[in-house]
Amino acid sequence: MILENTEKDGVSYLTITNGAGLSLTLSNLGAAIYEIRYFGAPMNIAEHDKKAWQTSTAYFGKSVGRIAGRIAGGVLHYQGRDYQLDVNEGANTLHGGKAGFSFLPFKMDVVHLGDAVACDFYLTSKAGAMGFPGEVSLRVRYLVKNEEASFSILYDAKVSEATPLNFTSHTYFNLGGEETIEAQRLWIDADRIETYGPALIPLGFVPAPPCLDFRTAKAVGKDINDPSLQQSRALGYDHCFAFANNNGKNPVLRLESVKYGLEISTSLPAVQIYSDNYPRFGALLNDGLSERQHSGLAIEPVYLPDDFASMTAVPGTNKHNWIAYHFYAKER
Secondary structure, eight states, X not given: OEEEEEEETTEXXXXXXXXXXEEEEEETBTTEEEEEEETTEEOEEOBSSHHHHHHOTTOTTOEEOSBOSEEGGGEEEETTEEEEXXXXXXXXXXXXXXXXXXGSBOEEEEEEEXXXXXXXXXXXXXXXXXXXXXXXXXXXXXXXXXXXXXXXXXXXXXXXXXXXXXXEEOOEEOTTOOSXXXXXXXXXXXXXXXXXXXXXXXXXXXXXXXXXXXXXXXXXXXXXXXXXXGGGGGTSOEEEEEEXXXXXXXXXXXXXXXXEEEEEEESSSEEEXXXXXXXXXXXXXXXXXXXOTTSOEEEEEEOOTTOHHHHEEOTXXXXXXXEEEEEEETTO
């Protein structure tokens, strides 16, 4: 395994390259994924300009928290109390607020574990930060094995009082660096989708209509402009899908381009899919192309929106979740 450390504008980056063709570049800012390459081919997108990437509200590859997703009016209704949160998207709170975990520096540490390397990121969020209850001590671990084209993210948190936590990785995938992800085929083992009100505030789950049913793999772009889609005002997909049969062992999502594939498994019960609907047109990406609408597909395993009971972490226990990513080349 080859490890390379670099620094840019006061932010640290670590590139881990293993013996199976996988290269993963991580950053202490937002405990983030900056770049994934497989046998040299790009697997994700982010701004090429790292300074722009650091402050981007597109959340390219960043760890999201305390709570991924939108909270209406910036008010967290939790265990009989209302907590006024920081608002950063109109009147609502998105992904933890304007000083959410995506924009904070984490302490970084590298641990060698036999044939694997773990890159650990640590952050303590004080009680009341962005309006949330309880102090949170979080470790985000990226685990890379030498002989597998795979990596895992493990989230472990301890809290001072009961508080809801919903961490995820906001990585945008584009397998092989195609102009858009519209031709790439997506399969999701999900039979229900979230419905939304104005400003994409979640309203509740319903059976997936045909245009949002990916239980049979289809091109991402096949129904992305379907006029019946609720997300039409969002110019593409921005939906939460509830997994139908997630046993924590088998993949629950698969994305394939002409040459490459990605399978994801997770401990979490749902996934948010966002199709880069509001790009920074013309911005140079780290795959060498300029960003356009649907340049990448953000795949964010999460708890169901507003299911604060499932999100709850309590003192004296470890709140643990994980996401695993496996890449493969179709011609190999």
